[in-house]
Amino acid sequence: MDWTSLYRILTELGAPIIRGILRRRLARGREDPLRFSERKGKPGLPRPAGPLLWLHAVSIGEAQSVLTLIRSIRALYPNLGMIMTTGTVSSARIMADRLPAEVIHQYAPIDRLPWVRNFLVHWRPDAALWIESDLWPNILIECRHAGMPMMMLNARVSERSARLWRLLPGALRPVLEGFQLCLAQDEAQGDRLKSLGAARVKVVGNVKYAADPLPFDxxxxxxxxxxxxxxxxxxxxxxxxxxxxxxxxxxxxxxxxxxxxxxxxxxxxxxxxxxxxxxxxxxxxxxxxxxxxxxxxxxxxxxxxxxxxxxxxxxxxxxxxxxxxxxxxxxxxxxxxxxxxxxxxxxxxxxxxxxxxxxxxxxxxxxxxxxxxxxxxxxxxxxxxxxxxxxxxxxxxxxxxxxxAKVLGRLLTELEPLLRPLAQATPSQPEA
CATH class of the missing domain: 3.40.50.2000 (Glycogen Phosphorylase B;)
Incomplete structure (x- = not known):
């Protein structure tokens, strides 16, 4: 049995522990009580008609870094729907103010198979962009099994994390294999991703360079x-x-x-x-x-x-x-x-x-x-x-x-083969 199969079993057997952790987070204000069901993959909104691009960023910094990219994608492919997921209450508050009105925000589902499947069955994303390195095995393996095209943007793996993963040779490969392309921040990050099993890696620069100046009053x-x-x-x-x-x-x-x-x-x-x-x-x-x-x-x-x-x-x-x-x-x-x-x-x-x-x-x-x-x-x-x-x-x-900031143009060039076919696809029906 490989480690990903073991992980999938443990996240099911450990359901009571996971629920207990979530209850404590909720009590401490680290989860949103009004939207808590989204963490179990239960939708807070209906799925829009048409092709849907999913972007995932773990928290405020990663989410803010792609706001300019999101607006550029909207301008180039106006009929392409977009949903962004993040995992923290603070990031949800910031995204409520800063995401374009047409872009849906949801909390990312916790990485248990039933909750991941709830999310995917409802939203049916046509493609996904993963920002940086929030790699959850159940989510990524389910996306791969569904045949969903995925890219990793601003991809990075710290040297410390890489050393830990190298103790289990090939362990990260089943997760990274789901990405058709990893766009790394720099050469060092690219080399680490290749050594850990990423099939295709390209260095284009750091998307944070393309972010808008932070807003102010x-x-x-x-x-x-x-x-x-x-x-x-x-x-x-x-x-x-x-x-x-x-x-x-x-x-x-x-x-x-x-x-x-x-x-x-x-x-x-x-x-x-x-x-x-x-x-x-x-x-x-x-x-x-x-x-x-x-x-x-x-x-x-x-x-x-x-x-x-x-x-x-x-x-x-x-x-x-x-x-x-x-x-x-x-x-x-x-x-x-x-x-x-x-x-x-x-x-x-x-x-x-x-x-x-x-x-x-x-x-x-x-x-x-x-x-x-x-x-x-x-x-x-x-x-x-x-x-x-x-x-x-x-x-x-x-x-x-x-x-x-010229990195934005390079990113859009790399994303075009993924996004253009989606934008030209026959619209699907919204979730009933």
Whole structure:
């Protein structure tokens, strides 16, 4: 018996455990109570008539990265229906605001055969695009058995994941064989995918380069600028546990030369805001919290932006940005988002999730790596006191982002053999 057959059996025998996990997630607010049935593959909406393209992205970053691509596909193939699935409550909220009106959003079914089959029987996708690497065996094997054409976009496998999979030679092959083409982010990702069993791999570049600038509310931006005035500010974006303490140390160190400094923290997970605020308070730092409607004053040391979906606002507010998840071993966060909004960038050494992007930004002078609180303080001191230096870095980062946005054209060229026949197909009937 191969491991995929064993997996399929275990996901059936483990149904009570899976249900228990889902109940706990629901109780903790990590599942949507109003749309919980979608996680069991039960549809929340009727299937539209005509050919239907399914896109799957695990969470906010992956989903946002393909919004520009989705709009381009809609423009080129207007009669092609589209459904996007994601797996998190936060991503569903963001997609409700940002997906084109014609594109359906559903929660992805949990990877149990009955729930996967519920989803596929109702929606009957004609083809699927998988974003990055959220590889669920039951879903992908059922799609392959149904003869559904599938491609993986922005395909990636971290070196750590690749090492683990190599302990079971050929184990990932049955899952990867379902993709007729894997469009890898870079050569390293492409090589890993080939070594793990992907039949056809092509490197076209990172779809995140083609994403639109993050949205913002102009009135909110104007209000924050008025409240802050001419105080020097910097942003610690998408921070993870352990990094806020480092940011606080850096703020304290910089006060010696910049006594009016204000630091803005946007945590990756706003649910941690209470513990972050308590830790900052223990360091005698005056904190204002955005989720409570508090506005920074002259007394505010740290502005804690503990909301979802407002990074576009804060990237426009701050010219100097430290991108989190990188001073601790989490793999970093997306540096392209602030790069395309004219930010000078700083990041830690742990950027393996965005390694190619980090190297490109470092090489062009748009970003700098810092290893600890001391180096972050030193770099920030220079950038905060030398506007010409921060402007030079921001311009370099923005120029790189604009040049790499040409990846969109390459992606659409690779997708044409899949999408054009679908768009020209005889319309099927909607789900009754």
């Amino acid at each position: 102009p009135a909110e931006l104007a209000g924050l600028k008025a409240a802050i005035g001419d105080r020097p500010i910097w942003l610690a974006a998408s921070t993870h546990q352990g990094e806020e303490e480092i940011v606080a140390q850096v703020h304290q160190a910089l006060l010696r030369d910049l006594p009016r400094l204000m630091t803005i923290i946007v945590p990756r997970h706003p649910s941690r805001a209470d513990s972050i605020a308590e830790a900052l308070d223990r360091q005698n730092l005056a904190v204002a919290r955005r989720s409570r409607g508090e506005v920074p004053t002259t007394e505010t040391a740290i502005y804690l932006a503990d909301t979802i979906g407002e990074l576009g606002l804060f990237y426009r507010l701050c010219r100097i940005v430290f991108v989190g998840g990188s001073l601790i071993p989490r793999g970093g966060q997306n540096m392209l988002e602030p790069a395309r909004l004219d930010s000078a960038l700083l990041h830690g050494p742990n950027c393996w999730n965005f390694a190619m992007i980090a190297r490109a930004l470092d090489a062009c002078g748009g970003a700098l790596e810092v290893r600890d609180a001391g180096e972050l303080s030193a770099r920030l001191k220079v950038l905060l006191q030398d506007e010409s230096e921060s402007a030079k870095m921001a311009d370099a980062a923005s120029a790189l982002a604009r040049e790499e």
